Amino acid sequence: MMRRVCLQFCLSILLSINIFYPSSALRASGCSKEPCLDDQSHFNKTAIYRLVDLPSNMADAEQVLKTVLVEAKNRKIPVSIAGARHSMGGQSLAPGGLVINMLPLHRMKFDSASATLHVEAGALWSEVIPYLNGLGASVKIMQSNNPFTVGGTLSVNAHGWVHGQPPIAATVQSLRLMNANGQILQCSRTENPELFSLVLGGYGLFGVILDADLVTVPNTDYQLNHVVLKAEDYANQFAIKAKREPPVALAFGRLNVQPGKKTFLKEAILYLFREVNGPHDPAKLRSRSLDKAARILFRATVGSSAAKKIRWSGEKWLSKKMEGRLFNRNDLLNQGIEVFANKSKYSTDILNEYFVPQSQLETFLEAARDIIPRYDGNLLNVTIRDLMPDNDSFLKYADQQMFSLVMLFNVKLIEAEDDRMKAMTRELIDAALKVGGRYYLPYRLHATKEQFAKAYPQSSKFFELKLKYDSGQIFRNYFWNTYGSVQ
Numbered sequence: 001m002m003r004r005v006c007l008q009f010c011l012s013i014l015l016s017i018n019i020f021y022p023s024s025a026l027r028a029s030g031c032s033k034e035p036c037l038d039d040q041s042h043f044n045k046t047a048i049y050r051l052v053d054l055p056s057n058m059a060d061a062e063q064v065l066k067t068v069l070v071e072a073k074n075r076k077i078p079v080s081i082a083g084a085r086h087s088m089g090g091q092s093l094a095p096g097g098l099v100i101n102m103l104p105l106h107r108m109k110f111d112s113a114s115a116t117l118h119v120e121a122g123a124l125w126s127e128v129i130p131y132l133n134g135l136g137a138s139v140k141i142m143q144s145n146n147p148f149t150v151g152g153t154l155s156v157n158a159h160g161w162v163h164g165q166p167p168i169a170a171t172v173q174s175l176r177l178m179n180a181n182g183q184i185l186q187c188s189r190t191e192n193p194e195l196f197s198l199v200l201g202g203y204g205l206f207g208v209i210l211d212a213d214l215v216t217v218p219n220t221d222y223q224l225n226h227v228v229l230k231a232e233d234y235a236n237q238f239a240i241k242a243k244r245e246p247p248v249a250l251a252f253g254r255l256n257v258q259p260g261k262k263t264f265l266k267e268a269i270l271y272l273f274r275e276v277n278g279p280h281d282p283a284k285l286r287s288r289s290l291d292k293a294a295r296i297l298f299r300a301t302v303g304s305s306a307a308k309k310i311r312w313s314g315e316k317w318l319s320k321k322m323e324g325r326l327f328n329r330n331d332l333l334n335q336g337i338e339v340f341a342n343k344s345k346y347s348t349d350i351l352n353e354y355f356v357p358q359s360q361l362e363t364f365l366e367a368a369r370d371i372i373p374r375y376d377g378n379l380l381n382v383t384i385r386d387l388m389p390d391n392d393s394f395l396k397y398a399d400q401q402m403f404s405l406v407m408l409f410n411v412k413l414i415e416a417e418d419d420r421m422k423a424m425t426r427e428l429i430d431a432a433l434k435v436g437g438r439y440y441l442p443y444r445l446h447a448t449k450e451q452f453a454k455a456y457p458q459s460s461k462f463f464e465l466k467l468k469y470d471s472g473q474i475f476r477n478y479f480w481n482t483y484g485s486v487q
């Protein structure tokens with residue numbers, strides 16, 4: 001019993017991959033006229049025209065959507081689509097717009113013969129994983145946490161820490177889309193293939209994803225191997241260790257964030273979860289009762305270098321203790337974020353993410369070691385994941401084998417702080433561009449238009465096609481307003 005409790009506590013800590021996280025408490029941004037909505041940045045409080053909660057029945061929801069699209073056309077107001085609104089740059093919001101709340105649409109059905117999940121777009125991974133768990137199946141590719149909708153995930157073409165896989169678009173067999181005219185189109189690699197590639201990673205600009213068919217994999221157990229290493233050796237060691245048998249199914253690295261020339265982004269822990277033979281225990285998903293203690297430990301690092309030091313030493317100690325232990329895939333994927341919430345009224349936690357060719361990791365890190373301290377960036381966490389090239393989405397970020405660096409910063413909820421982050425982010429984007437990489441789009445829209453165009457050279461064609469499929473510009477949000485409407 002004691003052993004199980006310890007294991008659960010350790011898992012909470014180990015998997016705090018992206019889970020420092022802002023709560024929905026009152027934040028700094030203002031909104032002149034109700035109704036107002038914000039997203040997880042808490043910098044985007046926006047006066048909207050109306051929030052449309054879809055009915056939970058698909059047939060009724062389709063009717064409501066058609067009516068909303070006619071209303072939007074007649075009144076000349078934008079429509080934006082909201083999943084769980086965890087994006088951080090207003091990608092789910094348009095000022096003065098009709099905002100579609102997809103959450104009520106969350107039914108799902110598993111076809112065991114083809115191992116395919118048919119799922120409505122408002123379903124959260126925290127609903128999908130327990131459902132699949134009961135059927136011995138698991139999600140093939142998703143984010144490292146579970147509070148996101150399927151529709152939002154497909155619309156940013158998310159990725160996580162499954163090893164040797166492209167982003168999620170690769171697991172989508174087909175989807176149904178309601179376009180700006182209210183028509184429902186089946187999209188796949190053979191039906192409306194251009195639209196299919198645009199919608200995956202399309203940030204809600206081409207229509208409303210109603211549901212999708214996703215490839216799944218069997219749920220299974222993995223054994224943890226870890227290695228502590230110099231960050232400069234990460235790429236080489238990763239290449240060697242990930243090739244070794246048994247095969248690696250999930251992998252991530254974490255970097256030391258303790259300030260100081262000798263410590264900051266200098267050391268890494270590489271975690272590899274390897275496939276194991278033998279029967280898997282289809283046990284219940286683990287209890288979250290110890291997450292509270294893990295939360296206290298993690299939040300302590302926000303304002304304190306000493307706590308960052310303790311956490312890093314603690315993590316190295318823990319990883320040793322966990323070496324060789326078995327973990328269940330669904331348990332590893334079913335990680336919430338609320339337990340680690342930033343409950344302060346005065347600060348928020350903001351994610352940044354950069355993709356770099358694997359051989360360029362150390363060059364990028366060298367630049368980051370200089371840039372982040374110069375801006376006093378309060379970096380709480382960095383994880384490294386690997387990605388294979390994406391052959392499915394139009395606005396792709398993984399155009400070759402990449403490492404992604406997911407960085408979480410604590411930021412005071414004042415505009416001056418957001419501006420400071422903007423300047424820092426722009427330097428980090430330049431550093432990524434310089435090594436042939438780019439940045440991820442669901443976070444703050446801090447990139448300049450030039451940086452965006454450089455990072456996503458296909459973007460002008462992407463926006464041209466947006467106007468082909470939605471000539472009335474019905475679907476709009478801050479992402480379109482910032483980068484698209486000026487093309």
Ligand SMILES: Cc1cc2nc3c(=O)[nH]c(=O)nc-3n(C[C@H](O)[C@H](O)[C@H](O)COP(=O)(O)OP(=O)(O)OC[C@H]3O[C@@H](n4cnc5c(N)ncnc54)[C@H](O)[C@@H]3O)c2cc1C
Pocket residue numbers: 018019020021040080081082083084085086087088091092093102121122142143144145147148149150151152153155156157158159160202203204205207208209210337351442477
């Ligand atoms: C703590 C945290 C951890 C994260 N970890 C990861 C990670 O590991 N990997 C990763 O890739 N990303 C990660 N992200 C980013 C996350 O994947 C995106 O923000 C994702 O969009 C969140 O899903 P959502 O349901 O909140 O979407 P929303 O934020 O609601 O929407 C995102 C975009 O999708 C569009 N959209 C939503 N639903 C639909 C629909 N049904 N039809 C058409 N368009 C739609 C919206 O209009 C918007 O443009 C993380 C974010 C946070 C806050």
